[in-house]
Amino acid sequence: MASSYYCLVNLFIIAILVSTSDAFNLPLRKDPKTLQHYTTVRMGSTRATVNAVIDLGGKFFWFDCDNYTSSTFAPIPCSSQQCELAKGDGCVGCNNSPPRPGCTNDTCGASAYNPFQGALVSSGYESDTLFASNGDQLARFTYGCMSTGFSEGLASGASGILGLARTNVSLHKQVATTFGFPDKFSMCLPSSGLGKLNIGADLSSIEASLISTPLIVNPSSTGPAVFVKGQPSDEYFIDVRGVKVNGQPLSVKSSYFTFDKDGFGGTKFSTTNNFTALHTSLYKPLVRAFIKAAADRNIKRVMAAVPPFSACFDSATIPATATGPSVPTIELVLPGNGISWKIYGANSMFAVNDKVTCLAFVDGGGSESKNKNFPSASIVIGTHQLEDNLLEFDLDSSTFRFSSSLLLHNKTCSLL
DSSP states (O other): OHHHHHHHHHHHHHHHHHHGGGSEEEEEEEOTTTOOEEEEEEETTTTEEEEEEEETTOSSOEEEOTTOOOTTOEEOBTTSHHHHHHTOOSEEOOOOSSOBTTBOSSEEEEEEEETTTTEEEEEEEEEEEEEOTTSOEEEEEEEEEEOGGGGTTSOTTOOEEEEOSSSTTSHHHHHHHHHTOOSEEEEEOOSSSOEEEEESOOOTTTGGGSEEEEEEOOSSOOOSSOOOTTSOOSSOEEOOOEEEETTEEOOOOGGGGSOOTTSOOSEEEOSSOSSEEEOHHHHHHHHHHHHHHHHHTTOOEESSOOTTOSOEEEGGGSOEETTEEOOOOEEEEOSSTTOEEEEOHHHHEEESSSSEEEEOEEEOOOGGGOOTTSOOOSEEEOHHHHTTEEEEEETTTTEEEEEEEGGGGTOOGGGO
16 A cells, blocks of 8 residues: 555656646746745836745735836726626726826725735726746736835745635636636746646646645634635645554644634634644644654653743754654644644754754643734644645635645655
């Protein structure tokens, strides 16, 4: 069984190289300072280079337009079908003339969110041509224009956010609509080097080689950009049913893994959280179990915590393996007999310096931190845990597929 799995994954890797040639491809890079992952596109008649941080919860693509010029840009009118599809927020206008990107009248309103500032700004939707790294172009692409100050907090050189949420104006949805692709996208977040974001790639021949689990919908809006009571969330959730450390399940209430009547709970993905955050009632048992299992392996704990982490260890006492530090495996238990997402050392640990390595999970707070306006998940899976995993979000079939760590096969995202 194990050998057949390895064979299937190797076939998957080969197929990725072949089948994505017809997809809409974008490069992914990691900023070493902020740990954010970003891509590069070109926009408009001048093919201006725009670096944008990817956001699985972002509703649309926005970037700093203060110095952006293009003869092909056009505002999206308030009363247009495009505005209706975008679920625009009223109308915006600008007194300056002549019209320029970011300053037009009778324009469909857009509420842009910068998760690294925690700031929400109203601007307008516009359209222009977006060019991908493989030369493909997406005409009449809907995006939002923002001012320079709104891009603060982003990775060095980045001036925008590329939204990949479940909306009509996300990049993948616009690509699928324009090219007739299935509404699905795959990505491989690099720990270093170059990764890939592929939209519309035909992976049907090898999807069986991946681990599959349903994408589920939180029936309550989770914001944080715009909270619409009674509307479902645009973010991506999976049905995690439990957590194991070293094969042993944590003794925690099952209610944390489901949505309550207000939309709190469950497990979602985030590419704007560097590390996976857990509700305090999940986080503390996880840390206790991990510390005990690590001690059983003679891994020495460093008593001085290194924020935001609370469990750190002497790196010299942790052996190295192909999948990173040799530490107790953490598993997210999924629906189905024996199905789980195993998280190995490269994704569960973070070296804060040459001598200290920490458990790379953080405390997401407890029930007392609930904001009734913006329901929060019990588990928010961050980018460190996603790196060097092949991930596919298939919206047409409401399925999430993943490979687990590519390091198991001596591969990384940058080697695909």
